Amino acid sequence: MHAPFWHVSGQAFFFEIHMQRRHALAALAALGLPAWAADRKLVLGFSQIGAESAWRTANSASIKQAAKEAGIELKFADAQQKQENQIKALRAFIAQKVDVIALSPVVETGWGTVLREARAAGIPVILTDRLVKEADEGLWVTFMGSDFVEEGRRAGRWLVDKMKGGKDEVRIVELQGTVGAAPALDRRQGFEEAIKADPRLKIVRSQTADFSRAKGKEVMEAFLKAEAGRKIHALYAHNDDMALGAIQAIEEAGLKPGVDILVISIDGVKGAFQAMAAGKLNVTVECSPLLGPPLMQAVKDLKAGKTLPRRVVTEEGVFTADVAARELPRRQY
Ligand code: GYE
Numbered sequence: 222m223h224a225p226f227w228h229v230s231g232q233a234f235f236f237e238i239h240m241q242r243r244h245a246l247a248a249l250a251a252l253g254l255p256a257w258a259a260d261r262k263l264v265l266g267f268s269q270i271g272a273e274s275a276w277r278t279a280n281s282a283s284i285k286q287a288a289k290e291a292g293i294e295l296k297f298a299d300a301q302q303k304q305e306n307q308i309k310a311l312r313a314f315i316a317q318k319v320d321v322i323a324l325s326p327v328v329e330t331g332w333g334t335v336l337r338e339a340r341a342a343g344i345p346v347i348l349t350d351r352l353v354k355e356a357d358e359g360l361w362v363t364f365m366g367s368d369f370v371e372e373g374r375r376a377g378r379w380l381v382d383k384m385k386g387g388k389d390e391v392r393i394v395e396l397q398g399t400v401g402a403a404p405a406l407d408r409r410q411g412f413e414e415a416i417k418a419d420p421r422l423k424i425v426r427s428q429t430a431d432f433s434r435a436k437g438k439e440v441m442e443a444f445l446k447a448e449a450g451r452k453i454h455a456l457y458a459h460n461d462d463m464a465l466g467a468i469q470a471i472e473e474a475g476l477k478p479g480v481d482i483l484v485i486s487i488d489g490v491k492g493a494f495q496a497m498a499a500g501k502l503n504v505t506v507e508c509s510p511l512l513g514p515p516l517m518q519a520v521k522d523l524k525a526g527k528t529l530p531r532r533v534v535t536e537e538g539v540f541t542a543d544v545a546a547r548e549l550p551r552r553q554y
Contacts, residue, residue, distance in 0.1 A: 264294045265520055266314030267323045270350075271302040273399075273432045274462040275490040279554035280325075280350065280510035287513025293520055302399075302431075304328055311335045315342045321520050324361075325350040328401035336360035347519055347529075349512050351403040358531075362523065365515050365533035367508045369404045373411020375506045375539050376485050380455055381418050383483065383503075388421075391454045394444045395427035396437055396467060398459040404508075405429070408459045408487060425453075430463045437466030445474045455483040461493040461505055468501050479503055479542070489540055491552050497545030507537035510554055 265288065269281055281297070288295035296319060298310035304327050314322050315338055322344055326332060332353045339346050340360060348364040384391050393416075398405030409427075416422040426444050430436035437458060444453065456471075456478075458464035464486035471478040478484050478501040486493060489507035496502035512535070519529055540548055 262292065262294050263321070263520060263524060264296065264317075264319045265321050265323060265517075266296045266298070266310070266317070266319040267349075268298050268300060268307045268310040268314075268325065270300055270307070270325050270327045272299065273302060274434075274460055274488070275492055275554070276460060276462075276488045276508065276510045279490065280512060283511045283513035283554075284323075284516060285513070287517045291517035291521065293517055300327065302327060304331060308332075308335045311339060315339055315344060318342070319344060321345050321347060321523060323347045323349050323516055323520075324353075326353050326403075327351075327399065329354040329403050329406065330401065333357070333360070345523055347516065347523075349516055350510075353403075363519060363529040363531060363533060365512060365519065365535070367404075367535045367537060369407030369508075370411040370414075372404075372487050372506045372508055372537075373408035373413075374415040375411075376408070376457060376487060376504070377412040377415025378418075379504050379506075379539065379541075380422065380457070380483070380485060381416060384419060384422065384454075391419075391422045392425045392448075392452060393422060393455045393457055394441075394448070394453050395424050396440055396456065396458040396463040397427060397429040398432045398463075400429050400431075402432075404487075405432075405459055412457055424457075430458075430466070432460050432462060434462040434466035437463030438470045439466070441467035441470035442474075445470060445476075453482050455485060458484070458486040460508075461486045461488040461490045461502075464502060464505075465492055465496060468496060472501075477501075489537075489552070490554055491549070494540070494545045494549040494552055497540070497542040498549060500542060502542065504539065504541045506539050509535045509537050 272278055300306035322339055333355050346361045348361045350366045352364050428440050430440040456467055464484055468478040471482055484502045485504050487506045487508055489505045493502055493505040515533060522529055
């Protein structure tokens, strides 16, 4: 009698391999994991906000570079600041059946529907840089980025400290980030919380300048006009780009930024260190855009079936003008 073909040594070997692979894929599917064939290049769809700031440019560069180094195929979509473009990009990624989606959401709300679509398609979503506000936190596997409330507190604490011992009211103007964006809401909240330590500190004007340098200049010009004849002691900008624009407006108004008006901002980009070295900016609270390497690691860990931590917080510091010249050559962005 002839042995069945799967008992024939060579063929049986390949049949066995084939069956093992099928079982492995079936096991992955049963776990709700996408059927990543072990030998295929991973595909990551990344929806970026835009290119509004030096921070954002550095963030995009970090993600592109890290993907290349990790051997991950990156589909990069720039939404030009529009949530509707980000939603379209996510739907395109779902249609293309990418392995993982990473999202840096421009605003906090309005993501539920599209995130549910990703989940229904079995594609895990990683939030990077900014968080969304959705009751169902199972819509994303992890969030990696900074603690924006703490950044705001650090900015506020610096000012409280700087003003210690004074008697007069301290009049502050604030340039907010994009309306509805997590870093704008949180940096505002953290700063307000910290300046409560000294009731003399008051925010007298606050408006959005969308995280951009051009708008920072424009809104600061409007603040200076509206406050003509009254002293502005300090400017708090939710990012360096807006502070750099505002510095120009202050100079054009014949005042000395950093001296006549204290300037406090967040990010720690090279331009801020240059402004500090020139005495025009007093302090920048660091917010690292170098999220590429941890993001690629998370994609790989997901592939390996590991459970990711729900939250990965970026470590960062505070830099003042007196250390700017020394630190400048070490800055990576
Ligand atoms: O501070 C700002 C950028 O989300 C942390 O977005 C990011 C912020 C950053 O435009 O410069």
